[in-house]
Amino acid sequence: MSDVFALESLDLAALVASRVCHDVISPVGAIVNGLEVLDEAKQDEETRTFALDLIRRSAHQASARLQFCRIAFGAAGSAGSEIDTGDAETVARGVVEDDRTKLTWQVPRQLMPKNRVKLLLNLVLLAGNAIPRGGTIMVGCDGGGFRVLSAGTNPRIPAGIQDLLAGRPASDHIDGTAIQPFYTGLLARTAGLDVAVAIEDGGVAFTAVAAAPQPGVA
Template sequence: MSTSDGNAAEAPIMLDGLDLAALVASRVCHDVISPVGAIVNGLEILEDEKDEGMRGFAFDLIKKSAAQASARLQFCRIAFGAAGSAAAMLDLGDAEQVARGFVEDQKTKLTWEANRQLLPKNMVKLLLNLVLVATTTIPRGGVIAVSASGEGEATEFRLSSTGPQARVPANVLLLLAGQAPEDRIDAHVIQPFYTGLVARAANMTVTIEVEVEGETIVTIARPGAAAETVETLTV
């Protein structure tokens, strides 16, 4: 059965370019501030601590946090940044590499079955942003499986998120469709809203399916008319 939120039929919210840039920048800073802060803490320990065990802990913390900060910046460069000219083509292999670095941790694993190919920039940006949306559907961790079918601009993306208590977060469908509670967008909700903007720019339609029998959320992006609504299906 297919249902769509009635508010999604309204005209999408339009953000001023400066406001959009500021909110996306806030989101990027949010992603990198934690590992950078951990690096600072590690350096402070090295400066003050004489115990070799604590100094070893500090080195490990700095090394892990620096790698995490680098991975997040590389991901954000493609998912949110320009990454080339307006007509640039991006490699799905590069998308896989940065997605693995950003997503994988002790709770969440990523499987990738999208063959390497060059695709229009906005299609690859959309896929990476849908990976981020997928992480929000499994708050207790799990597995995100990414696959692609077709070639070139006819490529279709499918992301299956499986984990305990999988669910579609409140307001995500509205945000993907360009709507927001009380018609207000802030840094906390800019990422799914931005994902909807990229979907429309890539001329792709996003659908979210909820599998009742399992704990799986399936997100599909299909080429077609730019999506003014985002549907949720129960299968």
């Protein structure tokens, strides 16, 4: 599409890298804080236990986010052109599921083209942003594409996301906060899919379906 916003490859790489750093820096910072507590000369057993628990939980979270980003944004398994959807489910659960949010995964286990798997994981991220108070994210196949539904308390469509998914940011500018939905739309178009978001079934549905033929194109 000629009206899709053009982002230089170096800018795209820099913004995606910035997004990955943003996702990982919080748990890594918590690990550093826990180590600083352990380094203090005076500490009781309760404080030591708290610090060790913080380090343990934060290290697990950092590992989960890195594994997710490796597939969703990186060149995981770059020697091949397909990724196991079972691996995608594993990394998605590691990032999405907690005491407030549950993931229902209904995508059959299979090898799938890499960009489609990356697209699916990015749709899961967007779905999580649509339910800031937690809820359920249901992931399934929809014909030759995907459907990811967020259900929870006061689900919402994040502002400006439709334009970003379509590759047409309202301000003709992309920054670190906008790169992930923009990148999701880029993945969809690369995979020959149209991605959309709408309020459906009491939640927010993100769909990716086969792109409609362009007028005049056989």
